[in-house]
Amino acid sequence: MPSRTTISPPGEGDPMKHAVVTGGAKGIGLGVVRELTAGGWTCSILDADPAGRIVADELGGAFVRVDVTQPEDLQRAFAEVAGRFGSLLGLVNSAGINRTGPSSELAAADWQRVIDIDLSGTFYACQAAYPHLAPGAAIVNLASVFAMRALPGRVAYAAAKHGVVGITRVLAVEWADRPIRVNAVAPSWTDTPLIRDQVAAGTLDLAVLEHVPFRRLASV
Numbered sequence: 683m684p685s686r687t688t689i690s691p692p693g694e695g696d697p698m699k700h701a702v703v704t705g706g707a708k709g710i711g712l713g714v715v716r717e718l719t720a721g722g723w724t725c726s727i728l729d730a731d732p733a734g735r736i737v738a739d740e741l742g743g744a745f746v747r748v749d750v751t752q753p754e755d756l757q758r759a760f761a762e763v764a765g766r767f768g769s770l771l772g773l774v775n776s777a778g779i780n781r782t783g784p785s786s787e788l789a790a791a792d793w794q795r796v797i798d799i800d801l802s803g804t805f806y807a808c809q810a811a812y813p814h815l816a817p818g819a820a821i822v823n824l825a826s827v828f829a830m831r832a833l834p835g836r837v838a839y840a841a842a843k844h845g846v847v848g849i850t851r852v853l854a855v856e857w858a859d860r861p862i863r864v865n866a867v868a869p870s871w872t873d874t875p876l877i878r879d880q881v882a883a884g885t886l887d888l889a890v891l892e893h894v895p896f897r898r899l900a901s902v
Contacts, residue, residue, distance in 0.1 A: 698767055700763075700769070702770055703725055703726070704729065704776055706729055707732075709776070715743070719742070724742070724744075725744075726744040726767065729747065729748070730747060730748065746763060750803030750806060753810065756806050756809075760811050761814070771819045773815070774822045775821070779800065780796065780839045783835055784834075785837040793838045796838035801841075804823050804849060808821060808849070817862075818863075820865070824869065825847050827868050828840040829843040829868055850865065870900060873900065
């Protein structure tokens with residue numbers, strides 16, 4: 683998995699800097715949307731959370747409410763935003779959830795929901811974006827530190843994020859000829875609604891930050 687994962691702005695005379703961010707309504711995805719917009723990009727937010735519309739209205743991008751577990755819905759959404767803003771130079775797959783609990787007791791529905799959104803949703807979004815990606819475009823998939831290390835009670839999330847790394851490796855090889863760059867980043871504990879909910883529910887003990895050099899959550 684290559685390091686130094688970024689989406690670099692095109693030069694003068696290149697197409698509009700248009701990126702799609704799945705899960706861009708909140709958390710890391712929202713931070714990505716704000717950062718890209720500040721850098722002159724136009725962002726299309728694809729998210730099941732209607733709060734994405736408020737973000738798009740504020741920042742001047744587009745919002746399509748979509749369930750990333752539904753490939754045909756994603757295909758329509760990508761066609762819609764590409765029709766409005768042109769080909770994509772960037773795709774950031776940030777949509778994700780977590781379900782925690784002892785592996786011996788984790789409900790099948792919880793396992794499947796995490797796999798459907800975090801793993802399958804990432805792949806479906808890459809597939810749906812492919813016809814609309816301009817030469818030289820970049821895809822950044824959000825994996826996780828849990829793709830490299832184990833923490834009890836997060837078997838579905840770890841499996842999904844391991845899978846995201848696998849998807850990223852294969853697509854980076856398959857799509858290099860276009861050329862399209864495909865990379866992944868693996869955030870550690872980050873101050874997002876997902877983490878705050880886990881702390882509030884008692885499923886995450888912030889004592890884990892003892893293993894983080896700065897002894898704090900990452901900020902978006």
